[in-house]
Amino acid sequence: RIAYVNGQYVAHAQAAVHIEDRGYQFADGVYEVCEVRGGHLVDERRHIERLVRSLGEIRIALPMPLAALKVVLRETIRRNRVRHGFVYLQVTRGVARRDHYFPDPATPPSLVVTARAVDPAKGEAVAREGIAVITTPDNRWERVDIKTVGLLPNVLAKQAAKEAGAREAWFVDGEGRVTEGGSTNAWIVTPEGRLVTRHADSGILRGITRTVMLDVAEQLQLTVEERPFTVAEALAAREAFVTSATNFATPVVRIDGQIIGDGRPGAVARVLRENFHSFAEVTP
């Protein structure tokens, strides 16, 4: 495997950044994960847009012009011969002697890109079974709209899920309402058949998959409500599911050990999953 690290393509096993990198010292950086399908990037435009926004929010400069960045993404995919899988991109504020203040003068941001092949059959098998989730208090900071590499609460929540025999943890705000998953957005289908997912301007990351699924739902003439839903509402839902670039739509069949709907993957999650790639943008 090959990784791109600050201007060079290097063997993945030897790829390294400096110990004084601010990503390592302070989690002072942001990232993106973009699907690769048939060797092409899925929804690259939206991922790049979100990256630019994340960088702007924490005042890190673009590591290189966007046209060059797009070349690096493609070259990393090509050198790793990835047909189906994911490309990971991380930008940090760069290397500087450890001090909380931004480096002054500014250091060049660090850029790392990796790509990994994934067997699509594995995700399909998980989606056919459905997954279990647990709920846990949302103890994250307020700026979870920024896709920062500071993911410790997400790590702890997902590990707790794993230890409880579940795959994902749903964060719950102070009012008992689900915000999102540790690495996914959260959705339910009400007993009346309405699709509900939290509005993206409070307490969640605006998932690219979430955005595309809203388009899919509109085209399929499903009724969508972008609003918070409570854990109680989720437990009483007809179905539940999660979305992300690595999960598309993956059904949730248990929440905190309780069966959702009839305990099997739901029809809405299935139809969204099946239609996702005809709505996502694929760029050569």
Ligand code: PLP
């Ligand atoms: N929410 C969180 C906290 C995430 O980490 C992710 C993806 O990593 C998502 C939502 C889903 O975002 P996307 O659909 O862009 O992958």
